[in-house]
Amino acid sequence: MKPWGDGLRRELRLLWQRQFDLAMLTWVPLLLGLMMIWSFAAGLPTRLPIGVLDGDHSGLSRQLQRMLDAAPGLRIAAQYSDEQALQRSLRAGEVYAALIIPPELARDIKRGQAGQLALLHNAQFSTHSGLIQKDVRTVVGTLSAGIELTARNKRGQSPQAAKQAFEPMRASLGALYNGALNYQQFLATALIPALLHLLAMVAGGWTVGRELRDATAPDWLAASGGQVLPALLAKLLPAWALLNAVNLVFWLIFARLGLVPEGTLAPLLALHALMIALYLALGAAIALAGRSLRLVLSAAGFITAPAFAYSGLAFPLMAMPEGARLWAQALPFTWTLQGQMGLLQMGQGAAALQPLLGGLLLATLGLLAASWGLASRVALDPKSWGRR
Numbered sequence: 001m002k003p004w005g006d007g008l009r010r011e012l013r014l015l016w017q018r019q020f021d022l023a024m025l026t027w028v029p030l031l032l033g034l035m036m037i038w039s040f041a042a043g044l045p046t047r048l049p050i051g052v053l054d055g056d057h058s059g060l061s062r063q064l065q066r067m068l069d070a071a072p073g074l075r076i077a078a079q080y081s082d083e084q085a086l087q088r089s090l091r092a093g094e095v096y097a098a099l100i101i102p103p104e105l106a107r108d109i110k111r112g113q114a115g116q117l118a119l120l121h122n123a124q125f126s127t128h129s130g131l132i133q134k135d136v137r138t139v140v141g142t143l144s145a146g147i148e149l150t151a152r153n154k155r156g157q158s159p160q161a162a163k164q165a166f167e168p169m170r171a172s173l174g175a176l177y178n179g180a181l182n183y184q185q186f187l188a189t190a191l192i193p194a195l196l197h198l199l200a201m202v203a204g205g206w207t208v209g210r211e212l213r214d215a216t217a218p219d220w221l222a223a224s225g226g227q228v229l230p231a232l233l234a235k236l237l238p239a240w241a242l243l244n245a246v247n248l249v250f251w252l253i254f255a256r257l258g259l260v261p262e263g264t265l266a267p268l269l270a271l272h273a274l275m276i277a278l279y280l281a282l283g284a285a286i287a288l289a290g291r292s293l294r295l296v297l298s299a300a301g302f303i304t305a306p307a308f309a310y311s312g313l314a315f316p317l318m319a320m321p322e323g324a325r326l327w328a329q330a331l332p333f334t335w336t337l338q339g340q341m342g343l344l345q346m347g348q349g350a351a352a353l354q355p356l357l358g359g360l361l362l363a364t365l366g367l368l369a370a371s372w373g374l375a376s377r378v379a380l381d382p383k384s385w386g387r388r
Contacts, residue, residue, distance in 0.1 A: 007224035007234030011207075015238050021206070025242040029199055033250050036191050040184035048132055049077035051098040053086050058106035064143055068099070073135040090120065096128045097121035099136065109147060127183075185259045189344060190313055190337055192250050193272055196243055197333050198304040200276045203239040204283025205296030208371075211235075212378070213293045215385035221375075228376045232368070236280045243276050244269075264343045267350035271343075274360040275336045279304070281367035288374035291384040307333040313341075332360060 015022055050068070054061050069076045077095055080086040086098045100118040109115050119136055121129045211217045224231035251269065254260050260268070282303075287296040308314065310328035317325055317334075328334050339356045342348035378384045 003224040003227045003230040004234060007231050008237060010220075010223040011234050011238050021203075024199065025203060025239055026246065029195060029243070029246050030249060032195055033192050033246070034253075036188050036195075037184065037250070037253060040188040043182040043184050044073075045128065045131055045183070046072050047075040048073055048097075048128055049075050049095045050132060050136075051078035051080055051086060051089055051095040052076055053080040053083065053098060053100045055103040056101050056105040060106040060109065061101045064101065064139070067139045067143060068136065071135045071139055073131050074139075086120070090122055093122075096125060097132045097136070182259075184257070185344065189254060189259060189340070190311070191308070192247070193275060193336060193340065194308045194311075194333065196247055196272065197275055197279045197307065197336070198300070200239070200243055200279035201283040201300040201304050202297065203243070204236060204280035205287045205300055206283070206293070207235050207239065208232075208284040208375075209287035209293035209296050212287070212291060212384050213386065213388060217379035217385065221379055228379075229372050232284065232371055232375055236277075236284060240273075240277055240280055244273050247272050247276070259344070261344065261347075264350070267353050268340060268343055271336060271339055271353060271357065271360075274357060274364060275332060278332050278360055278364040278367065281364050281371060285367045285371045285374065288371055288378050291378060292387050294388050303331070304333070307331050310334060311337045313337060332363065335359070 015025075052065055052068070054065070065076060068074050078089055078098075080089070080098070083100070086100070089095050090098060098120045100120065102116060102118075105115045105117075117140060119133065121132055123129050211220045220235070221228060221231050224234060248269065251260060251265060255265055283296060283300060286299050287293065290296060290299075310320075310324065310331060311334045312328065317328055320328065335356055339353050342352060343350075
């Protein structure tokens with residue numbers, strides 16, 4: 001055990017001396033993660049500002065505006081007198097959407113004609129736009145149904161008969177997963193592993209690549225008695241332990257917020273622990289194979305920075321081109337996030353994770369074996385030292 005202990009003591013001493021490295025594994029990811037959790041604390045966006053151009057100025061148009069303003073997701077923030085002012089407000093980002101109520105809306109409805117409302121929305125903000133469209137449709141549908149039922153009652157139909165005739169077919173919509181549309185559960189929980197897997201690969205590449213850049217690789221191996229495997233694992237272990245500790249804090253917070261189903265915390269932490277180990281090993285393997293700190297940091301950015309976009313959460317995997325889908329499926333983060341979503345939102349048990357955990361473990365062991373083989377000859381080769 002002496003090579004393991006000596007190598008680990010050296011790494012802990014170096015980590016303590018390099019406060020920047022220590023910060024990137026402790027309080028920096030902790031602060032970033034807490035900011036993410038706080039950013040989505042509202043759960044669901046509410047009171048999104050919209051504008052109204054009322055060309056009718058009738059009792060019906062005023063009732064419509066009162067109902068819009070009472071909807072939990074909407075807030076009438078501006079009234080316009082012409083479409084030029086409406087367009088300027090939309091372009092300036094003062095409102096996310098604007099509703100145009102045409103002249104003589106109430107008169108047309110009294111005559112039995114359909115009234116046509118126009119909702120102009122900024123589709124650049126897809127989340128805002130989707131929520132506003134849903135609430136506006138709900139309000140307009142409710143008001144329209146009330147008008148139609150009142151008209152049928154006046155023609156002599158009973159309220160029950162009028163309701164059945166007005167809506168002979170109904171669709172019952174039920175959300176199986178994330179029914180509350182809680183964005184803290186949907187986005188914050190997904191961004192945490194995205195942050196950690198990026199830091200893990202950078203940490204694995206930085207700690208190993210720096211030994212080559214600074215020509216201290218012989219000292220690194222000598223601290224473990226020249227044994228490569230203890231030196232390699234001791235090099236990666238502190239970063240793995242610290243990132244997992246930070247991850248534990250996040251998920252204890254999520255559990256306190258009621259976002260972690262009972263019995264899923266332990267398998268979720270195991271999933272993330274393997275993901276962090278895999279990306280640490282990947283960073284170390286690329287650093288040793290490329291013999292360049294600059295190369296491994298560039299590779300870490302190329303692989304991990306866009307991984308969230310390829311995960312299938314922001315854009316459906318099945319809608320991607322074949323090449324993009326193959327790249328997404330080659331990323332371990334994609335599978336990790338799918339396993340996490342299954343645990344948190346789809347009611348899957350820990351048993352469903354076993355194939356994924358086994359695959360991540362095999363990939364990690366393979367990368368560690370590759371790093372072990374590379375380090376035994378690269379670390380002692382003077383041609384590999386001093387390269388940026």
